[in-house]
Amino acid sequence: MTRVEPDDLQDPERIYIAGSLPVALRVEEWLTAAGVEYAVQVEPYGRSLLFGSLRMGAAFYVRSGQAAYCREQLTAAGFGGGVVEAQD
Numbered sequence: 001m002t003r004v005e006p007d008d009l010q011d012p013e014r015i016y017i018a019g020s021l022p023v024a025l026r027v028e029e030w031l032t033a034a035g036v037e038y039a040v041q042v043e044p045y046g047r048s049l050l051f052g053s054l055r056m057g058a059a060f061y062v063r064s065g066q067a068a069y070c071r072e073q074l075t076a077a078g079f080g081g082g083v084v085e086a087q088d
Contacts, residue, residue, distance in 0.1 A: 002032060002037065003028065003031075003032070003038055003039065003040065004037055004038070004039055005039065006039040006040075006041055006061065008039070009037065009038070009039040009061055009062075009063065010063060011063055011064045011065070012039060012061040012062070012063065012064070013061060013062060013063070013064040013067040013086070013087075014059055014060070014061050014084050015060055015061065015062055015067050015070045015071050015074070015083065015084055016059070016060040016070075016071075016074060016079065016082045016083055016084060017043065017045045017057045017058065017059045017060070017082050017084055018057050018058040018060070018082050019045065019055065019057045019082065021058075023079070023082065024040070024057075024058035026079070027058075027060055027074065027079060027082075028040070028060075030073075030074065030077055030079070031060065031062070031070070034070075034073065036062055036066055036070060037062065037063065037066075038060055038061060038062045039060075039061045039062075040058050040059065040060055040061075041058075041059050041061070042056050042057070042058060042059070043056065043057060043059040044056055044057075045057040045059075057082075059084075067086065068086070071083050071084075071085075071086070
């Protein structure tokens with residue numbers, strides 16, 4: 001599978017938010033190698049401490065049926081800091 005447009009992903013669930021381009025590229029690499037269909041959108045994820053401005057990151061979405069697997073595997077691969085927990 002591969003990256004798709006956000007509107008083309010059925011039943012999306014956010015699993016990860018990357019705060020830098022190098023991390024986003026590595027997460028994309030992992031998802032592609034794992035054969036997971038995913039979408040990416042730029043979204044705010046916090047504020048800078050110095051000026052209070054919004055920080056933007058790359059938010060990764062997968063089908064909800066693959067979300068738990070992807071979170072677990074991304075954490076095991078060392079990407080745990082950006083994993084977004086499931087919303088109940």
